[in-house]
Amino acid sequence: MLEIKDLTVKVDDKIILNNFNITINDGEIHVLMGPNGTGKSTICKAIFNHPDYIIEGSIKYNGTELTKLDVASIGKLGLFLLAQNPVEIPGITNAELIRSALSEKENKPIDIFKFNKKLNEVCEIINLPKSFVHRDINFNMSGGEKKKNELLSLFMLEPKFIILDEIDSGLDIDALKEVGNALNKYYEMEHPSILIVTHHQAILEYFKDYQVSILQDGHITKSGTSDLAKEIEKHGFKANVINGSKNDE
Ligand SMILES: Nc1ncnc2c1ncn2[C@@H]1O[C@H](COP(=O)(O)OP(=O)(O)OP(=O)(O)O)[C@@H](O)[C@H]1O
Numbered sequence: 001m002l003e004i005k006d007l008t009v010k011v012d013d014k015i016i017l018n019n020f021n022i023t024i025n026d027g028e029i030h031v032l033m034g035p036n037g038t039g040k041s042t043i044c045k046a047i048f049n050h051p052d053y054i055i056e057g058s059i060k061y062n063g064t065e066l067t068k069l070d071v072a073s074i075g076k077l078g079l080f081l082l083a084q085n086p087v088e089i090p091g092i093t094n095a096e097l098i099r100s101a102l103s104e105k106e107n108k109p110i111d112i113f114k115f116n117k118k119l120n121e122v123c124e125i126i127n128l129p130k131s132f133v134h135r136d137i138n139f140n141m142s143g144g145e146k147k148k149n150e151l152l153s154l155f156m157l158e159p160k161f162i163i164l165d166e167i168d169s170g171l172d173i174d175a176l177k178e179v180g181n182a183l184n185k186y187y188e189m190e191h192p193s194i195l196i197v198t199h200h201q202a203i204l205e206y207f208k209d210y211q212v213s214i215l216q217d218g219h220i221t222k223s224g225t226s227d228l229a230k231e232i233e234k235h236g237f238k239a240n241v242i243n244g245s246k247n248d249e
């Protein structure tokens with residue numbers, strides 16, 4: 001379970017999040033929506049104790065305080081961030097990074113035969129060309145390719161808490177379907193918690209039950225279920241939905 005309490009996140013003197021609270025239970029899918037620039041990516045990165053941010057308050061994962069840990073230790077606890085703009089790392093291939101992360105996580109050397117077999121299986125599931133396994137991490141990949149490439153690591157590392165920051169942005173219609181189906185399959189297999197940041201309804205069609213929270217003015221201003229996401233898609237944030245008095249057509 002992830003519990004964020006009384007969180008303030010600042011960059012220099014600018015307050016991005018304040019009085020931010022959220023609880024995400026084991027196996028829960030939680031959708032975070034909100035206008036551009038309200039701090040959705042900031043909260044995703046703050047969970048990983050990103051060094052850009054001054055963080056006050058508490059972020060606990062299964063009782064462990066994350067604000068005191070570094071990113072590698074947080075990953076080892078089973079959290080995974082698929083970033084809005086995945087970073088390019090020239091000089092290290094996907095296979096190299098995933099293999100070393102796996103052996104770190106499992107505290108033992110990796111059986112290379114099983115590892116390669118699983119890489120091939122995952123490429124099939126997400127419809128990623130097998131040649132990507134030996135490409136440098138996200139390097140010279142298109143926006144949509146980067147998102148799928150990140151899914152390769154996700155499926156291989158089997159995280160228990162997944163943060164998807166606009167995974168749907170930059171995906172074409174077919175890729176969105178492949179990614180949606182792959183994530184649904186992962187959810188059915190592993191029952192992780194998932195925090196989904198999105199501006200659109202389409203990716204949510206791949207999930208049955210989910211909570212929705214709206215982020216504005218640095219904190220959650222409204223919560224609900226799938227109906228709230230549909231409401232936002234239909235009327236937008238400005239249509240007074242947040243204040244509970246939407247403008248009807
Ligand atoms: N490292 C940083 N340095 C300076 N300002 C930052 C930093 N990170 C975020 N901000 C600012 O904080 C605000 C929130 O940014 P954030 O990326 O979290 O928005 P967002 O809700 O994810 O928006 P979008 O929907 O466009 O992705 C923005 O005004 C942004 O410019």
Ligand SMILES: [Mg+2]
Nearest residue numbers: 040041042084
């Ligand atoms: Mg963002």
